[in-house]
Amino acid sequence: MKYDCLIVDDEIELAEATCEYFQVFGITAACVKTSAECLDFLKENQVKVILLDINLENESGFTLCKQLREQMEIPILFISARQSDDDILIALNIGGDDYIKKPYSLSVLLAKVKVILKRFDGFEGKKSATEAIVVDDDARKIYVEGQEVALKNKEYNLFSYLYHNRNKVISKEELFEKIWGDEFFSDGTLNVHIRKIREKIERNPNEPKYIKTVWGIGYMMEL
Template sequence: MRYDCLIVDDEAVLAETTSEYLNLFDVKAAYVTSAEECLAFMREHEVSLLLLDINLEGASGFELCKELRRKTEIPILFISARSSDDDIVVALNIGGDDYIRKPYTLSVLLAKVRAVLKRYGGVKPSEGILRAGSLELDCNRCSLRVGGEEVRLKTLEFRLLAYLVRNRNRVLPKEELFREVWGDSITGDGTLNVHIRHLRTKIETDPDNPRYIKTVWGTGYLFEDGGA
């Protein structure tokens, strides 16, 4: 059976309430309260999006995220009452796609979930192959080759890179990237910055002196083709 969203949170009442709310608005959701239950659920069902708490009984959300990233590239949105910048950076560095602080507003969470689901899968098949310098993006398969070698990207990383390439040689404000890639204006600078850093480590020869993705301080980013 296919589910749009699985909530993994040891606060059972909150998880149940969130699940019921999402289902009311035609987002098919379920919830579990532990990492073990999550893995069992995903063995039996197809899940498009994960809402993952950090504090879980047994294995933490961080540990679960690392394990899942060895098997799947579905979007993982962390939901946590922990607001430390260190926690946010860790969550994004280990494979999380965004970080939502508790307490969250159900209507805002619904909007974010819908936006990610709408954009899940990345780009339209009609866009075919995008090329820039030594990069080749296959939009049908959501795959990337750098200098002929395949490079693995998370779903949102691919979507971000594809948007940058499609809009090459134009300064892209952060607000536009939030809207067009994440589908909302709620995503923070930290999430975007971490994704840009991850992309640079995967496509740049020297990530500290990028050839493709340039920072435009105070505004956003610019993707320069870099020639053939």
């Protein structure tokens, strides 16, 4: 099954109440109590965002977050009664996307979840949060493995054109025509823009995963 939100919290009454509140506003939600239940749930179901408590009976939400980050790039929002800056920094540094302190306002929590869901569901043709690249042409934003990447105007135009023609080889001539038009350009101009984009989106720009060079012809975004 597909769910908008999974809550991982051993305060089960609070988790169930949060699920019920979300569902009133059209957000499908489920809840589990332990790390093991969370991992089992994710084997059988698809989820767009996870709300994760730090204290899970005798377990740590930090450990679970690290496990999840090894498998997927789904947004994770920590929800915890722990208030220290150290806990917040740990949560964010190990892959958490936000940190909400308990007791939380249901309306504020709902608003934060809606922002995450809108980011991945609010425009035509984009991919889900579990997929590698999302392009929002209306807002001129891109998300790579769940993280927003800032591109300059020409970089965005070039990236977007490759994305919307993904898995097709695009010649340099076509890129010059579509992106630069009548402006002065050279192979060096295109190569520099491709290199800058790779530095921002690739884990190893020297061995690109997404934007591949097709020698003697041009480039291809491979997804």
